Amino acid sequence: MADTLVDVPAREPGDVLGAYSERSEYVHIARIPEAGPGVRNVDPVDAINSKAPLDQFVGTITPSDLHYVRSHAGTPNIDPAKHRVLVHGMVAKPLVLTMADLRAMPSISRLAFLECTGNGWENWKTAPDDVTVQNTHGLVSTHEWTGVPLSFLLDLVGVDRASRWMLAEGDDGAAVARSIPLTDEVIGEAMLAYGQNGEPLRPAHGFPLRLFIPGFEGNLSIKWLRRLKFGDQPFMTRWETARYTQLLTNGKARQFQLRQEVNSVITSPSGMMQISPGYNRVTGLAWSGYGKIDWVEVSADGAKTWNRARLNEPVLSKAQTRFDLDWVWDGKPTKIVSRSADEKGNVQPGRKSFIAAMGENALFHYSAQQTWSIDAAGKVRNVLD
């Protein structure tokens, strides 16, 4: 605690009230654009993703302008009055929808995470020790998303019962297009989203319209949505043949590994932070594409013993859950690590068992436990364990 008393406050008027509440000049919080895994400090034109500063976030909601971005051809600037969405294929009544059409339809809002399937791969491939949690895990965020339930649209166009797949295509320069299985879960939970955290989508996140599929790979939640086509088999776009496949230990590639796994990471103390002996609050985020987080455990002795963390309520399905735990550091070098489990019984694996199962060829779905080492000087570093 401080040893000086408070000063008498300045009794003078402050800044005028405006149309927007800007950030304090004393707050420095920003994403990091990268040109590839670990390729930082790049020319902006080469950036392919921009990572969220998890180490500076509190609570569970990601600020609207700091939600992570992963795009294949930059951000298109779309006039919503001219935007159209074609819905066709195995349907009784193909439609072309305007944004006004969509805004007039029933809508739902839901707090849910979105995660790039490449999140975490630094520790699969390169594992530098001088990275922050923004570098290692900054491709996941949580927003309140608002839009038209996919189920409403399916009824509107009269989708053929034999249609088991949906192609979604974006209106960006890369025309990203993915085949999405029409499971009961997807039909029940997907939405055509036009809102993020209460306001219209921002261009980097798909303005004026994106698909949003809770719990699945971020690239399925197609931004700048321009087309939905229904069929009885996957459409085999290059995004699911050349791009988003998972190379396994046996040399074969797995297609359509679509769900994001149970995961967690300690955001404080985390990479490149400096701590002192004594009381330290350990806090982080946990999430699962399967549903609600059931529990989170934290180890402060390199995964030898574990303690149950507190979960901040409400714990929502497929949303990030904040956890924390009181910890007194004795000043000796150690390692801290978290692991989580979801309501379906999935438990986040340690790195060794994860690598044993997945090999080192794969690019996506890295969800192993994250270990941070702390040296005698209190410096926190990324470590593979």
Next chain:
Amino acid sequence: MADTLVDVPAREPGDVLGAYSERSEYVHIARIPEAGPGVRNVDPVDAINSKAPLDQFVGTITPSDLHYVRSHAGTPNIDPAKHRVLVHGMVAKPLVLTMADLRAMPSISRLAFLECTGNGWENWKTAPDDVTVQNTHGLVSTHEWTGVPLSFLLDLVGVDRASRWMLAEGDDGAAVARSIPLTDEVIGEAMLAYGQNGEPLRPAHGFPLRLFIPGFEGNLSIKWLRRLKFGDQPFMTRWETARYTQLLTNGKARQFQLRQEVNSVITSPSGMMQISPGYNRVTGLAWSGYGKIDWVEVSADGAKTWNRARLNEPVLSKAQTRFDLDWVWDGKPTKIVSRSADEKGNVQPGRKSFIAAMGENALFHYSAQQTWSIDAAGKVRNVLD
């Protein structure tokens, strides 16, 4: 639906990925600063509040830069490294806390509304017919707030059991200070908040620290918090003698009417909107300082008959709840109105019974049902009914 097919998209790179996701140039969403009830288009230096555009929001969360503001001496620019909070009075161990102290303590996050007790008084006093819902109800917002539980601080300083009141004082030019009753509810739910929607508070909302008391008058959630003092009776600051008292029909003034009542408003269609005959989605927001919203009903015939609206899940205690209802307008002039009830059985009153009980002298806690008239041309207007 549109009658033209989609164009082939431009296959060219979009804007580069940056540190922040800015709004689209096609989105025009902003607060309205006012110099007093209904005093719009003012010199910014005269603004005393700035109202949130409820008519443009979707979902339940208010964007961080559009949360309403009501301040008595503008926005101070505080260096968090120099900020101190004095905790004293009837305590065993008075303390002066730094922001670093507070950031190291256990914290909680909670989605909850904040409402200025003056919200809605246009319809008590002036009732113009050309206002929007931003004008009539724009002094309420919902955020995820993060901070240290008040209960933790009470334990830390060892508050005397005989202390039943807490004085909270702000570090702005007006030094706003309020006495807050230390009920079990306040002790259990209040926090010293440093986060809003995942990031540090913005200056207009109390950076670096504010009190947050879910369900109670916004002015109790003291911004730029610099002092908490504990005592066995209210401190009778000018804010609870001259300012925030309620003038009743009998000429007496009621002090300490602190809780925000059950309330609701239709945000679309709402004031100054233009609708067309046929299908119209009716949507709005409901909230109560007593707990969860139990139900919302909507009337499309001037409060003669009512229909139950859908509530968006999860319905959280003391947070705004989004409701909606399908409606087919026959093109004839009518009036639409909503009413809500909370889990404690409180039901939002009609305007006539509300005025009969409260009279027309009062300034605060206007929570009567809001009626919008719709003329044969589809124009929506504010009306007293």
